[in-house]
Amino acid sequence: DADVTQTPRNRITKTGKRIMLECSQTKGHDRMYWYRQDPGLGLRLIYYSFDVKDINKGEISDGYSVSRQAQAKFSLSLESAIPNQTALYFCATSTGNTGELFFGEGSRLTVL
Amino acid sequence: DAKTTQPPSMDCAEGRAANLPCNHSTISGNEYVYWYRQIHSQGPQYIIHGLKNNETNEMASLIITEDRKSSTLILPHATLRDTAVYYCIVRRNYGQNFVFGPGTRLSVLP
Numbered sequence: 497d498a499d500v501t502q503t504p505r506n507r508i509t510k511t512g513k514r515i516m517l518e519c520s521q522t523k524g525h526d527r528m529y530w531y532r533q534d535p536g537l538g539l540r541l542i543y544y545s546f547d548v549k550d551i552n553k554g555e556i557s558d559g560y561s562v563s564r565q566a567q568a569k570f571s572l573s574l575e576s577a578i579p580n581q582t583a584l585y586f587c588a589t590s591t592g593n594t595g596e597l598f599f600g601e602g603s604r605l606t607v608l
Numbered sequence: 609d610a611k612t613t614q615p616p617s618m619d620c621a622e623g624r625a626a627n628l629p630c631n632h633s634t635i636s637g638n639e640y641v642y643w644y645r646q647i648h649s650q651g652p653q654y655i656i657h658g659l660k661n662n663e664t665n666e667m668a669s670l671i672i673t674e675d676r677k678s679s680t681l682i683l684p685h686a687t688l689r690d691t692a693v694y695y696c697i698v699r700r701n702y703g704q705n706f707v708f709g710p711g712t713r714l715s716v717l718p
Contacts, residue, residue, distance in 0.1 A: 500651075531708075538695065538708035539652070554705070586651050595699070597644070597706060599651025 499523045500600040502587050508606045515574040517603045519587030528570035529588040529597070530554075530562060539586060545570055577607040612696045617713040620690075626683040628712050630696030633677040638700050641672060643681045644708070645692040652695065652708070655681065686716045 500521045509515055519528065527546050531539040531554075541554030543562040551562060559581060563571045574581055587600040613631040620626040632641065642657040656663055656670045658679075663670045669682040683690055695711040 529705075536710070538710050540708075541705055544705065584649055588651070595704075595706075596642075596654045596657070597652070599653070602649060602651055604649075 500587055500589055500598055502585075502600040502603045504603060505601065506604045508608065509577055510608050511578055513577050513607075515577050515605065517572045517585055517587075517605070519570045519572070519600060521568050521587075521589045521598075523589055523598060524567075525589035525591050525598070526567060527590045528564065529590070530560075530570070530572045531586045531588060532556060533584045533586065533602075542572065542585075574605075577605075579607045581605065582607045612698060612709055614694075614696050614709065614712045616710065617715070619715050619717055620683075620686045622688060622716050622718050623685055626686040626690065626714055626716070628681040628683075628694050628696075628714060629678065630681070631678045632696070632698045635676050635698050636700070637676075639698045640700070641670065641676075641679050642697040642699065642706070643668070643670065644695045644697065644706075645690075646695070646711070647689075647692040655694075686714075688716050688718065690714065691716045 503518045529544040530542040532542055533539045540556050542560050544552050545564045548564050561573045585603045588597045590597050640657050640659050643655040644652040646652040655667050658670045672679045693711040693713050695708050697706050
C-alpha cells in the first residue's frame, strides 16, 4: 500500500460543483502539503500544514480551502469549481528534519 | 527563496552519464540544494540533497561548486527509466517550503 494515498485519482466535474480531494498518510509525518501542477509547468503550493492546528496558505490558495482532520489526513476543497482549476493535484508529506517530501500518486481533476 | 535556472531539456544516450546542470547564483549560506525527479505524471521523487560537499547515493551524485552558485546532478549510467523531469530546488531546512520550477526534461535515448 502507498504511504501517501490520494482519493479520488481521477474526477470529472462541472463548473460550480463542490469537490473534495482527500489525502491520507501512514508515514507518521507531521507536515502535509497540497500542490497543483498544470501541463508543462512545475508544481505550485496551494496550502500546507505543519500540524493538526496549523494551516498556511501557499502561493495559489485563492479558490481553495483545506482541512487537517487528523495528523494523517489533509483534505483539499474546491467550493465552486471552475475550468481553470483543471489540473493534476498532489499531496505530500514531510518531517521537520531533512524535510524531504514524499508525494502521493496525484489526483487528476477536470472541470467542464 | 533562492531561484534556480535549469535548461528546459536535455538528451542522453542510454548507458552514458547524464549531467544535469543547475544555476543558483543567489543561494544563501544556509540553503541546501535538493534534486527531485518526476516520471511522467507520477508524484515527484526525492533524489539527493547537499549543502556544500559533494554527495553520492545509490541513485546519483551531486557536485556543488566551491562558490555554491551552481551544481550538477550526475546519473552515472542512464537508463530509459531515467527519462523524467528533473527539478533543482534550493531551500533552508526546517520550515522553508520547496519551490518547484519547470525543471529539465531529460530524455534517455536507446
